[in-house]
Amino acid sequence: MLPDRPGRAPLPGLTHAGGSPAAGSSRGEMQLAPLPFYRKLCYAIGGAPYQMTGNALGFFLQIFLLDVVQLEPFHSSLILFLGRAWDAVTDPAVGFLISKSPRRRLGKLIPWIVSSTPFGVVFYCLVWSTPSDTMPVSLKFLWYLTMYCFFQTSMSCYHVPYSSLTMFLGGNQRDRDSATAYRMGVEVFSTLVGSGIQGQIVGWYHASMMKSCSVPNGTLYNSTFPGLTDTLENTRKAYVIASVVLGSLYCMACLILFLGVKEQPGPLSPLGKTQLPFFHSLRIILGHLPYVWLLGGFLFMSLAFQVVASLSIPFWQWFLVRFGKKTAVFVGLSLIIPALIVITLVRHNFLLFVFMVILAGCSMAVLYLLPWSMLPDAVDDFRLKNPNYLNLEAFFYSFYVFFNKFAGGLSLGISTMSLHFAGYRASDCTHNPSVILTLQILMAPVPITLLLIAMAILRFYPIDEERRKQMRVEMEAASNWVKNENPGETKP
Numbered sequence: 017m018l019p020d021r022p023g024r025a026p027l028p029g030l031t032h033a034g035g036s037p038a039a040g041s042s043r044g045e046m047q048l049a050p051l052p053f054y055r056k057l058c059y060a061i062g063g064a065p066y067q068m069t070g071n072a073l074g075f076f077l078q079i080f081l082l083d084v085v086q087l088e089p090f091h092s093s094l095i096l097f098l099g100r101a102w103d104a105v106t107d108p109a110v111g112f113l114i115s116k117s118p119r120r121r122l123g124k125l126i127p128w129i130v131s132s133t134p135f136g137v138v139f140y141c142l143v144w145s146t147p148s149d150t151m152p153v154s155l156k157f158l159w160y161l162t163m164y165c166f167f168q169t170s171m172s173c174y175h176v177p178y179s180s181l182t183m184f185l186g187g188n189q190r191d192r193d194s195a196t197a198y199r200m201g202v203e204v205f206s207t208l209v210g211s212g213i214q215g216q217i218v219g220w221y222h223a224s225m226m227k228s229c230s231v232p233n234g235t236l237y238n239s240t241f242p243g244l245t246d247t248l249e250n251t252r253k254a255y256v257i258a259s260v261v262l263g264s265l266y267c268m269a270c271l272i273l274f275l276g277v278k279e280q281p282g283p284l285s286p287l288g289k290t291q292l293p294f295f296h297s298l299r300i301i302l303g304h305l306p307y308v309w310l311l312g313g314f315l316f317m318s319l320a321f322q323v324v325a326s327l328s329i330p331f332w333q334w335f336l337v338r339f340g341k342k343t344a345v346f347v348g349l350s351l352i353i354p355a356l357i358v359i360t361l362v363r364h365n366f367l368l369f370v371f372m373v374i375l376a377g378c379s380m381a382v383l384y385l386l387p388w389s390m391l392p393d394a395v396d397d398f399r400l401k402n403p404n405y406l407n408l409e410a411f412f413y414s415f416y417v418f419f420n421k422f423a424g425g426l427s428l429g430i431s432t433m434s435l436h437f438a439g440y441r442a443s444d445c446t447h448n449p450s451v452i453l454t455l456q457i458l459m460a461p462v463p464i465t466l467l468l469i470a471m472a473i474l475r476f477y478p479i480d481e482e483r484r485k486q487m488r489v490e491m492e493a494a495s496n497w498v499k500n501e502n503p504g505e506t507k508p
Contacts, residue, residue, distance in 0.1 A: 051187030058276025060198035065266040066175045067203040068210035075211045091157045099164035106172040111414020112294050123279035125177035132173035133270040137263040139167035144259040146252045180413040186280035189488050196389045217258040306479050307394040313474035340481040345386050393479050
């Protein structure tokens with residue numbers, strides 16, 4: 017086993033400045049066993065809880081807080097923003113705690129995933145429960161903020177080790193990319209499952225509430241309209257039922273992951289316990305240029321779009337293999353700009369609208385597949401250039417998870433706060449022109465601007481297909497070196 021401490025000599029055949037590997041390092045490459053299909057599938061299913069719950073929260077929590085709990089937009093926006101901002105503490109902290117935790121009989125990452133699941137399910141259900149109407153507004157605000165933060169913490173303890181598990185599935189670089197594609201496909205489908213189940217259960221009750229907006233004499237609904245209380249109570253019960261259904265699927269996905277996936281340590285990732293302090297680890301990973309460029313691009317892409325409605329992952333997996341990951345990013349993200357403009361402006365051409373929605377969904381699949389497929393490359397590049405620093409993979413992934421969640425919370429907080437200043441009120445059946453204009457601005461100009469910023473940042477991302485091939489040779493050389501130095505050690 018490679019020692020887990022600074023000062024170890026660099027591995028033969030590796031470079032530290034992105035140069036060519038030592039001559040002859042590609043000869044006698046160790047052939048790793050291919051990753052079986054069932055393991056890819058079980059790993060992919062493990063990503064369902066994050067997307068199911070995240071998409072249900074993204075679609076419905078704002079509506080739930082405004083129309084069902086009937087909080088003011090200001091309080092709702094604070095809950096959404098502060099809940100995600102809490103991840104500024106939890107995600108990096110969880111990543112560091114994982115890197116400091118020892119490897120146990122079940123592994124290092126899987127125990128975190130399994131033990132956090134019951135807490136995640138309970139707090140998810142509590143987010144959708146409604147306190148008594150007699151409770152003061154300040155206590156309602158604190159209730160939802162606390163439950164939301166507890167759920168986000170539980171999800172960090174699940175998703176940071178889960179996403180880090182990409183590096184420890186076994187197989188080679190191509191297998192890892194394939195497993196990521198399977199994962200993204202399941203996660204995109206899970207977004208539809210989450211919003212679909214929630215929508216089917218609570219949608220009818222929301223429709224019933226909307227019917228109360230008009231009465232036979234044509235007057236508008238007000239807060240004292242008869243029958244509203246009964247409809248509101250049924251809607252609240254429906255949200256609880258939906259949370260229990262999704263919580264059950266959460267547990268099933270975790271069980272499948274636990275039974276079907278085993279952690280496979282590698283030559284430069286022994287899944288040991290890091291000895292570096294927090295801020296030293298932070299300085300090391302944020303000093304790695306490919307990771308910083310990728311992180312910046314990922315932040316702005318995530319901030320621009322949080323809802324994906326397409327299953328075009330297989331096409332983009334083929335495209336990135338054929339033309340490279342950087343090319344796929346620019347082509348995919350460019351397609352969505354005209355789609356957003358048309359969706360926002362065209363109102364009476366249904367066929368054109370549907371076509372642009374499909375185009376936007378296909379383009380936004382890039383947001384799911386490419387960043388998570390590019391991250392392992394940045395981590396490999398770091399490990400090859402910094403062989404003295406081991407077991408920081410969870411730390412890398414924790415910041416990626418944080419920026420994804422933070423961007424989602426920031427986008428929801430900004431949109432809700434914008435509606436607040438535009439004069440949105442939950443009890444209104446029709447909205448004033450300033451609310452409509454605000455929605456149009458948030459729909460196209462804002463995400464297009466953020467997309468262009470993301471594409472400009474990713475233009476400087478230094479890992480292209482040539483560098484990926486070079487890293488593959490260097491990683492195989494490292495595997496051979498470890499195998500020769502430790503002939504009795506179990507193969508990864």
